[in-house]
Amino acid sequence: MLDKYYIAVFNYYKKSLGKRSLTIAQLYINFLELSIVLALGAFFMAFAIQMKMPTMSSTKFWILLVLIGLFIISKNWMRYNGKKRNVLSVKLKRNETSIYLLWLLPVGCFLLAVILLQVQ
Numbered sequence: 001m002l003d004k005y006y007i008a009v010f011n012y013y014k015k016s017l018g019k020r021s022l023t024i025a026q027l028y029i030n031f032l033e034l035s036i037v038l039a040l041g042a043f044f045m046a047f048a049i050q051m052k053m054p055t056m057s058s059t060k061f062w063i064l065l066v067l068i069g070l071f072i073i074s075k076n077w078m079r080y081n082g083k084k085r086n087v088l089s090v091k092l093k094r095n096e097t098s099i100y101l102l103w104l105l106p107v108g109c110f111l112l113a114v115i116l117l118q119v120q
Contacts, residue, residue: 042116
């Protein structure tokens with residue numbers, strides 16, 4: 001599912017920026033996946049707090065989130081580097097998704113996570 005978003009951002013910026021579009025698409029997919037993970041983690045943390053379930057401490061939560069983030073960044077670096085990107089470019093149909101909507105997805109997830117992290 002996220003491959004479509006990566007290719008859409010890559011194709012949009014490839015027209016005007018050339019090789020720099022690889023970096024922008026990589027940053028976009030990392031930001032999107034990290035914001036989704038942060039939103040899910042904040043939701044489960046807020047849910048556990050509201051249900052008064054004993055969970056991990058806040059420090060352990062952030063350490064776990066950083067480790068997951070490092071895993072996601074390295075996974076995306078290996079996944080969208082070279083041959084896989086070329087195969088995806090050919091395989092996926094070209095759809096004209098609004099670039100503004102694509103950039104609003106991670107921002108919306110991040111804002112949702114910030115709101116959920118405020119739950120006490």
